[in-house]
Amino acid sequence: MNLHRLHCFxxxxxxxxxTKAAAALQMxxxxxxxxxxxxxxxxxxxxxxxxxxxxxxxxSGEFLYKQGKELLDIADNTEKQLGEYHEGIRGxxxxxxxxxxxxxxxxxxxxxxxxxxxxxxTHVSEGNSSYILEELRSLxxxxxxxxxxxxxxxxxxxxxxxxxxxxxxxxxxxLCEKDSIEIDDLRxxxxxxxxxxxxxxxADDVIEACHNSGFTPNIVYWGTETLxxxxxxxxxxxxxxxxxxxxxxxxPDLPVLRHLASPTLQTKLSIxxxxxxxxxxxxxxxxxxTEEIAQKMVNLSNR
Amino acid sequence: MNLHRLHCFxxxxxxxxxTKAAAALQMxxxxxxxxxxxxxxxxxxxxxxxxxxxxxxxxSGEFLYKQGKELLDIADNTEKQLGEYHEGIRGxxxxxxxxxxxxxxxxxxxxxxxxxxxxxxTHVSEGNSSYILEELRSLxxxxxxxxxxxxxxxxxxxxxxxxxxxxxxxxxxxLCEKDSIEIDDLRxxxxxxxxxxxxxxxADDVIEACHNSGFTPNIVYWGTETLxxxxxxxxxxxxxxxxxxxxxxxxPDLPVLRHLASPTLQTKLSIxxxxxxxxxxxxxxxxxxTEEIAQKMVNLSNR
DNA sequence: GTTTACCATATCTTTTATATATGGAAAGAG
DNA sequence: CTCTTTCCATATATAAAAGATATGGTAAAC
Numbered sequence: 001m002n003l004h005r006l007h008c009f010x011x012x013x014x015x016x017x018x019t020k021a022a023a024a025l026q027m028x029x030x031x032x033x034x035x036x037x038x039x040x041x042x043x044x045x046x047x048x049x050x051x052x053x054x055x056x057x058x059x060s061g062e063f064l065y066k067q068g069k070e071l072l073d074i075a076d077n078t079e080k081q082l083g084e085y086h087e088g089i090r091g092x093x094x095x096x097x098x099x100x101x102x103x104x105x106x107x108x109x110x111x112x113x114x115x116x117x118x119x120x121x122t123h124v125s126e127g128n129s130s131y132i133l134e135e136l137r138s139l140x141x142x143x144x145x146x147x148x149x150x151x152x153x154x155x156x157x158x159x160x161x162x163x164x165x166x167x168x169x170x171x172x173x174x175l176c177e178k179d180s181i182e183i184d185d186l187r188x189x190x191x192x193x194x195x196x197x198x199x200x201x202x203a204d205d206v207i208e209a210c211h212n213s214g215f216t217p218n219i220v221y222w223g224t225e226t227l228x229x230x231x232x233x234x235x236x237x238x239x240x241x242x243x244x245x246x247x248x249x250x251x252p253d254l255p256v257l258r259h260l261a262s263p264t265l266q267t268k269l270s271i272x273x274x275x276x277x278x279x280x281x282x283x284x285x286x287x288x289x290t291e292e293i294a295q296k297m298v299n300l301s302n303r
Numbered sequence: 304m305n306l307h308r309l310h311c312f313x314x315x316x317x318x319x320x321x322t323k324a325a326a327a328l329q330m331x332x333x334x335x336x337x338x339x340x341x342x343x344x345x346x347x348x349x350x351x352x353x354x355x356x357x358x359x360x361x362x363s364g365e366f367l368y369k370q371g372k373e374l375l376d377i378a379d380n381t382e383k384q385l386g387e388y389h390e391g392i393r394g395x396x397x398x399x400x401x402x403x404x405x406x407x408x409x410x411x412x413x414x415x416x417x418x419x420x421x422x423x424x425t426h427v428s429e430g431n432s433s434y435i436l437e438e439l440r441s442l443x444x445x446x447x448x449x450x451x452x453x454x455x456x457x458x459x460x461x462x463x464x465x466x467x468x469x470x471x472x473x474x475x476x477x478l479c480e481k482d483s484i485e486i487d488d489l490r491x492x493x494x495x496x497x498x499x500x501x502x503x504x505x506a507d508d509v510i511e512a513c514h515n516s517g518f519t520p521n522i523v524y525w526g527t528e529t530l531x532x533x534x535x536x537x538x539x540x541x542x543x544x545x546x547x548x549x550x551x552x553x554x555p556d557l558p559v560l561r562h563l564a565s566p567t568l569q570t571k572l573s574i575x576x577x578x579x580x581x582x583x584x585x586x587x588x589x590x591x592x593t594e595e596i597a598q599k600m601v602n603l604s605n606r
Numbered sequence: 607g608t609t610t611a612c613c614a615t616a617t618c619t620t621t622t623a624t625a626t627a628t629g630g631a632a633a634g635a636g
Numbered sequence: 637c638t639c640t641t642t643c644c645a646t647a648t649a650t651a652a653a654a655g656a657t658a659t660g661g662t663a664a665a666c
Contacts, residue, residue, distance in 0.1 A: 001306055001378040001379075001381065001382055002305075002306065003304055003305065003306055004305070004623095017642095017643070017644090018644065019643060019644080027623095027625085028624075028625060028626080029643085029644075030624085030625080030626085030627095030644090030645075030646080031623065031624045031625070032624095033644060034623085034624090034646095035623080035624090037645095038622090043382060043385055043386075044389065045385050045386070045388065045389045046389070049580070049581030050644075050645095051579055051580070051581070053631065053632050053633075053642070053643045053644060054632085054644090055643095055644085056580075058581055058583060059388055059395060059583045059585065060385055060394075063384065063388055064381065064385055067377075067381040068381075070377065071374070071377055071378060071381060074370075074373065074377065075304040076304075078304065078367065078370040078371075079304055079346060081366065081370075082346055082348050082363055082366065082367055083347065083348070085348065085361075085362055085363035085366055086347060086349070086363060091362045091363075091366075092362060277352070277359075278349070278352030278354070278361055280361060280362045280363075282362065307654095320611090320612070320613090321612075321613065322612055322613075323612095330654095331655075331656060331657080332612080332613075333613090333614075333615080333616095333655085334654065334655045334656070335655095336613060336614060336615090337614090337615090337654085337655090338654075338655090340614095341653085341654095353613075354663095356612050356613060356661095356662060356664070357612075357613090357663085357664090358612095
């Protein structure tokens, strides 16, 4: 079934004459006559009964006209929606991210995407960096957001934002009263640190900073999740460091977050993709919106 | 949207490779590669992401595959049903007929058509011959069944069957006892005749037969409907002639029907169509089945 | 490291689509 | 009733598309 021929046939039916249809289709009459005849041969059906100079639609022709409308509608719609995929305003994007991204960036990104492009569906899975990397390599997700800067050949990394690590203290801690806190002030504290993998991440930077200040930190706890660790700080189990985005959780039930005097401790949020994989328009859209919003958040917190 | 290209695209997706799809499509690989590329250009969409030697379906491609299945299914189905129209096993036929055809032939014809070809819809309207002719000329019906043999240039007539006219007598009528009834025996009867139009039809034949026998019939009633006339005969209002098919109504509430000794009085049932009009396969089927069944009925009544 | 499997490109041939020019038949105007 | 107009059909020519064969390149597999 040739849809071009079908379309021409529909026009002939609607205009009631080959000559008029040819004009409507911006072509001349003879080829249209031939096209209709070939269409009849292709389908092995008489569509028009030709008696002298005028055409009469046969029952088959009437049926085809009815069905043809539906067929062309579906084809048109498919093409239109396909265009939307291409434009990046329809489709699906699968994201894997760490907790802090899921808490502080993604809600804003996803709200904007759903508002601007209602036909985009987002899938989000939260996990640690190595899990996200695995998901990316197995093609289970399109985009990952991690804190460790991945150094692998097959992965493309782009830094979303750099933020300072803040010291989390229970409200009744003596250091809360101090104007300027140095690393050295933590010499006698108990440290609660995030589980580290392969020498990359927040814990390593903290340990290195302590060493540079001339002491080895007293690490009493390793945990993967930031929020439970903050609750442990509240209970007086020790102190910890969290990315500054956690300042958004402003609650009397959570620790006080303080900048250090010398801002050497920082952490990067990176967006990663598989290097040699096709990136859909939707993924590109997601990427650029995420970068834009990350930039806005940095500007906002710098003010 | 070119359905041929779509079909090839579907095969490539299903086979997972252009080479295999080409084999399945009974063509060589290079033109299929080009065809897929042109399809992408036509739709302005990347359907496959080509990384080295293997293809990866993009989200757009996945969407098109899903939609394409539906589209091709509908197209296939349309073509199939179109073929059924052409074969005469799907469609509609509109019939106009007189009462006796509606009572004695059509039920059998329509039963057979619906049994053999369940996708054929029949429309039947009953009326007198001139009404049927009008309906035929205004294209409201495809086929007419009438008793008057139409002699018009634009009408094609085919005789379905010829049957004798039977004399209808009330059961208590003296003639019922007579072995052989002649026209001459009706010299003193009151005649109830069917309304005649333009010198053609049963009434004219009856009147002529009487004249040939040397008398003018005493006509006391003209009516268009046969059944009411038969009821009037039962009440003793007079006698009438009916086509022999009415013998099927064998009831003590209806008149006795008797053959005449000399079977000169006959009536023809004709099937008429518009000469220069397209006749659908369904109409042709209806025509041939009706002729066949009419023939069977004649054979049955002759035994 | 060689082979294999797969896609891409180049060139040629056949088919299809469309154009122009022209003929014929039926409806409508005078 | 004749002439014109309005259609559709046919003939021929050209441009575009579909397909075949031959060949090259690249990445996975043995």
